[in-house]
Amino acid sequence: MEITVTVNGQDYTHDVEPRTLLVDFIRTKAELTGTHIGCDTTSCGACTVLLDGTPVKSCTVLAVQADGRSITTVEGLKGADGVHPIQAAFKEEHGLQCGFCTPGMMLVAVALLEQNPAPTDDDVRWAISGNLCRCTGYMNIVKAVRAAGAQMATT
Amino acid sequence: MFPSSFDYVAARSVEEAVAEKASGGDDTRVLAGGQSLLPMMKMRLAAPAKLVDINRVVGLDTLERTNGHLRVGALVRHADVARSDLAFGAVESAAPWISDPLVRNLGTLCGSVAHCDPEGDWNSVLLATGADVVARGPSGERTIPIADFVVDFFTNALRPDEIVTEVRIPVPAGRSGGSYQKLERKVGDYATVAVAAHVELGPDGTISRAGVALTAVVPRNTKVVAAEQVLVGNRPSDELFAEAGEVAAQASEPRDDVRGSAEWKRNVVRVFTRRALAAAARQASS
Numbered sequence: 001m002e003i004t005v006t007v008n009g010q011d012y013t014h015d016v017e018p019r020t021l022l023v024d025f026i027r028t029k030a031e032l033t034g035t036h037i038g039c040d041t042t043s044c045g046a047c048t049v050l051l052d053g054t055p056v057k058s059c060t061v062l063a064v065q066a067d068g069r070s071i072t073t074v075e076g077l078k079g080a081d082g083v084h085p086i087q088a089a090f091k092e093e094h095g096l097q098c099g100f101c102t103p104g105m106m107l108v109a110v111a112l113l114e115q116n117p118a119p120t121d122d123d124v125r126w127a128i129s130g131n132l133c134r135c136t137g138y139m140n141i142v143k144a145v146r147a148a149g150a151q152m153a154t155t
Numbered sequence: 156m157f158p159s160s161f162d163y164v165a166a167r168s169v170e171e172a173v174a175e176k177a178s179g180g181d182d183t184r185v186l187a188g189g190q191s192l193l194p195m196m197k198m199r200l201a202a203p204a205k206l207v208d209i210n211r212v213v214g215l216d217t218l219e220r221t222n223g224h225l226r227v228g229a230l231v232r233h234a235d236v237a238r239s240d241l242a243f244g245a246v247e248s249a250a251p252w253i254s255d256p257l258v259r260n261l262g263t264l265c266g267s268v269a270h271c272d273p274e275g276d277w278n279s280v281l282l283a284t285g286a287d288v289v290a291r292g293p294s295g296e297r298t299i300p301i302a303d304f305v306v307d308f309f310t311n312a313l314r315p316d317e318i319v320t321e322v323r324i325p326v327p328a329g330r331s332g333g334s335y336q337k338l339e340r341k342v343g344d345y346a347t348v349a350v351a352a353h354v355e356l357g358p359d360g361t362i363s364r365a366g367v368a369l370t371a372v373v374p375r376n377t378k379v380v381a382a383e384q385v386l387v388g389n390r391p392s393d394e395l396f397a398e399a400g401e402v403a404a405q406a407s408e409p410r411d412d413v414r415g416s417a418e419w420k421r422n423v424v425r426v427f428t429r430r431a432l433a434a435a436a437r438q439a440s441s
Binding site: 001017018019020021024040041042043045048054055056057059060061062064065067108126127129130131 | 156157158159162163165186189190193196197198208210254255256257258260261342343
């Protein structure tokens, strides 16, 4: 069936099978490969995108369910100089090593900071508890999210 | 991983969803949050011929208190329950423990209830609080007590032409409290052991109604009537709750698995039942 999904402000209209997963639509139809496929079983959160602003695991949503709706992927994160404050903070605080989980982590962080601009460590840990990172031990991710919140509050 | 091919219908009304479910029967599944159904389809544990997506049906996202009940519509997400001021007792206690934050954003309480996974949390909460499931079919609506709705693991009491439209959880008029105690290895894992408790106190301070139900240590979510009988008519006390915990532990049927030994899980049931009842009673007395 033909669907139109808005990804990062741009409309993508394609004919897809109902069983096409949203993550595959994003990667193969919209050709945006920043959204990663990790576990493919709703566990790891590497495929996290914002669906109308809410973080969801895009391996567990059908593309047809997103017909007419808005998706934000990591490619949609932009700041004044092209780099979003959350991206700058992940770089500054060493919030990543291999980077596989990073797009999902950052999108969850953006959604959290929208609701709670000054989260505590516990708030951040709670928010990212559906996203796995095998490199960092999470410490620097938590630091990065809080630093981004502080940065965004001053600008 | 992709599911097997299926026909997809996005229903616009409850009537349309029921008609689509009725015409497809057993081979048709309702898609609400999809957080259990889609993984099962991807792993080919389920291969429905048709999905009826109810996400675009208007009016199924009702979360309100009316006529002494908390009404939870079929599109109310776990996250909606978790952040609602209307949730209370064991419902409020369990909501933040459902899976992980991202799954809670899409998964629905009613979907979890209909799924009848014995490791699912909500059915124990509903058994403890004495909730009803509202089902709609071609010939109208019927209300099914949760104890009748949960038939067996992954088996509910719906007819092939019915869908769940809402769950109604009674809101006690007097002093009451509830708690959900869950042990999980990590966020998003199924419960190793979980216990739901609900307590209502009469004017004389004795327990007038009690609910105890178990998750993951029985073949289906199970109400422990014997433990409830220990409680009703007595004043809340540590000794009473310890006795109820002992009864619940004996009623559990845990199995050895990667999450732990049966003996250890039975001990967790004993302790968690006591803790859940104590927390429920504290809430009821405050």
